[in-house]
Amino acid sequence: MLYAILCYKDEDVVTAWSREEDAAVMARLGVVHERLQSKGQLGPSLRLLPTTAATTLRKASEPPLVIDGPFAETKEQLLGFYVVDVADLDEALGIARDLAAANPGGAYELRPVLLYNPDPRLEPRVAAG
Amino acid sequence: MSEANPETAWIAAALAAARPRAMAALLRSFRDLDVAEEAFQDAILRALRTWPRNGPPRDPAAWLILVGRNAALDGKRRSAREAPLPPEEDLSDLDDREATLADGIDATAYRDDILRLLFICCHPDLPATQQVALALRIVSGLSIARIARAFLVSEAAMEQRITRAKGRIARSAVPYETPGAVERAGRLSAVSAMIYLVFNAGYSAGTGSERVELCDEAIRLGRLLLRLFGTDPEVMGLLGLMLLQHARTPARFDQNDEIVLLDDQDRALWSRPLIAEGLALVDKAMRHRAPGPYQVQAAIAALHARAASPEATDWAEIDALYAVLERLQPSPVVSLNRAVALGKVRGPEEALGLVESLSGALGGYFYFHGLRGAFLMQLGRRAEAREAMNRAIALASTAAEAGHIRMQLDRLTREADALPSR
Numbered sequence: 293m294l295y296a297i298l299c300y301k302d303e304d305v306v307t308a309w310s311r312e313e314d315a316a317v318m319a320r321l322g323v324v325h326e327r328l329q330s331k332g333q334l335g336p337s338l339r340l341l342p343t344t345a346a347t348t349l350r351k352a353s354e355p356p357l358v359i360d361g362p363f364a365e366t367k368e369q370l371l372g373f374y375v376v377d378v379a380d381l382d383e384a385l386g387i388a389r390d391l392a393a394a395n396p397g398g399a400y401e402l403r404p405v406l407l408y409n410p411d412p413r414l415e416p417r418v419a420a421g
Numbered sequence: 422m423s424e425a426n427p428e429t430a431w432i433a434a435a436l437a438a439a440r441p442r443a444m445a446a447l448l449r450s451f452r453d454l455d456v457a458e459e460a461f462q463d464a465i466l467r468a469l470r471t472w473p474r475n476g477p478p479r480d481p482a483a484w485l486i487l488v489g490r491n492a493a494l495d496g497k498r499r500s501a502r503e504a505p506l507p508p509e510e511d512l513s514d515l516d517d518r519e520a521t522l523a524d525g526i527d528a529t530a531y532r533d534d535i536l537r538l539l540f541i542c543c544h545p546d547l548p549a550t551q552q553v554a555l556a557l558r559i560v561s562g563l564s565i566a567r568i569a570r571a572f573l574v575s576e577a578a579m580e581q582r583i584t585r586a587k588g589r590i591a592r593s594a595v596p597y598e599t600p601g602a603v604e605r606a607g608r609l610s611a612v613s614a615m616i617y618l619v620f621n622a623g624y625s626a627g628t629g630s631e632r633v634e635l636c637d638e639a640i641r642l643g644r645l646l647l648r649l650f651g652t653d654p655e656v657m658g659l660l661g662l663m664l665l666q667h668a669r670t671p672a673r674f675d676q677n678d679e680i681v682l683l684d685d686q687d688r689a690l691w692s693r694p695l696i697a698e699g700l701a702l703v704d705k706a707m708r709h710r711a712p713g714p715y716q717v718q719a720a721i722a723a724l725h726a727r728a729a730s731p732e733a734t735d736w737a738e739i740d741a742l743y744a745v746l747e748r749l750q751p752s753p754v755v756s757l758n759r760a761v762a763l764g765k766v767r768g769p770e771e772a773l774g775l776v777e778s779l780s781g782a783l784g785g786y787f788y789f790h791g792l793r794g795a796f797l798m799q800l801g802r803r804a805e806a807r808e809a810m811n812r813a814i815a816l817a818s819t820a821a822e823a824g825h826i827r828m829q830l831d832r833l834t835r836e837a838d839a840l841p842s843r
Contacts, residue, residue: 307641
């Protein structure tokens with residue numbers, strides 16, 4: 293089954309990382325990503341730009357209201373997510389633990405995926421010629 | 422902060438992240454930069470002792486504010502020989518209610534606290550170099566040694582510069598009451614200018630690592646300011662401008678630290694993540710339909726960033742944006758920059774005319790003579806071009822600037838050897 297692993301962390305801390313620090317975290321995460329990829333378990337994964345680049349469309353009103361910034365002002369922000377293909381919650385938690393060891397601080401929220409529309413651009417292409 | 426050990430790196434990052442808010446609150450409590458700094462240093466020492474053992478507090482900034490305040494008050498008491506220091510354990514597990522209380526007190530005011538902290542660094546009596554040094558020391562927490570390296574001065578000289586700046590601030594009245602809307606807007610624009618000064622100090626610096634470091638710090642301050650004033654289009658413009666300019670840094674100098682002009686840069690070296698963030702901010706800002714100088718400059722930088730090759734650059738639009746900038750912020754330097762766009766759109770003749778109309782204001786400016794020389798060269802007026810470039814070299818403030826002009830001069834000399842003089 294598919295799980296989304298939503299990555300929450302204090303963005304102030306992430307933007308305070310030095311280049312070396314950022315590269316070191318990404319390298320440690322890379323080891324986990326590679327293992328998942330080799331087992332065919334890693335779906336789309338995204339790292340989001342800072343919330344200062346975000347725009348929110350609030351649709352409770354008509355017409356909807358466009359506001360600057362993220363949907364909610366929280367202490368820890370949604371900074372990215374993974375989609376992983378796992379047998380059960382235990383396996384998903386195991387992956388989250390590995391990711392956490394590579395990038396401590398903050399939290400991972402594990403959410404089972406209800407609807408998944410794979411991006412056709414990512415489908416393996418028929419080799420030309 | 423290049424510590425890559427995950428066990429301790431999180432503490433360094435948490436402390437750096439909490440610094441502006443904690444320093445700002447401590448400054449409000451003690452109304453004295455030195456006392457606030459000392460209290461913050463005390464709190465950091467205690468954090469380094471207790472956080473590895475107890476894990477991170479729920480709100481690191483609130484923890485540091487509370488512990489820093491207590492430490493400073495203890496210091497006073499100690500000097501008055503009243504009460505002994507409380508045992509370390511009492512400080513290490515601050516009651517959650519206390520932390521929440523400290524948070525609640527500061528949350529309402531912390532936006533203005535941080536703005537004030539930034540604002541005192543741009544006191545109008547302080548020369549630009551002191552503003553930049555002070556902001557890097559007080560807000561970013563860079564060591565004096567690192568700031569000194571960035572400005573190519575001795576540590577002692579930098580220490581003195583910062584002490585002098587602090588003295589000037591202590592003698593002037595720093596306003597501690599909550600600012601009104603007009604006052605706040607004034608502070609915001611002074612702080613934006615100071616952050617852009619930090620950026621430019623990095624952008625024009627002569628050597629690699631310091632250059633990157635100051636630009637990174639300025640961008641960090643810009644993000645901080647935008648988080649506090651999330652709906653201000655000029656703050657979006659400022660951050661967008663810095664990101665888009667900084668994206669080109671890997672391509673701006675060659676292996677010999679010589680300047681590489683925009684047209685000659687390897688665009689594959691431009692940083693895509695910085696460009697993506699910068700473009701998003703420009704788009705967000707434009708939606709407000711309240712143009713300002715930072716937004717227009719960011720929009721110009723965005724047109725360069727969007728162009729896959731120099732030939733694909735929309736110079737007509739850039740020329741039009743410079744015309745807007747000339748109206749918003751009339752300055753001979755802006756007009757000089759416009760001449761570059763004009764040269765691309767209407768040719769070197771017209772561009773040279775614009776450049777020469779600025780000779781009175783910019784006669785002592787390296788870039789004026791360099792650009793004039795370049796247009797003269799394009800027009801085949803080689804003797805005059807050589808003279809202009811020699812003046813540019815004499816006025817250059819970095820080796821890279823002088824080297825770049827020398828390279829053009831060499832080309833001119835080679836061409837002169839091959840062609841009959843005019």
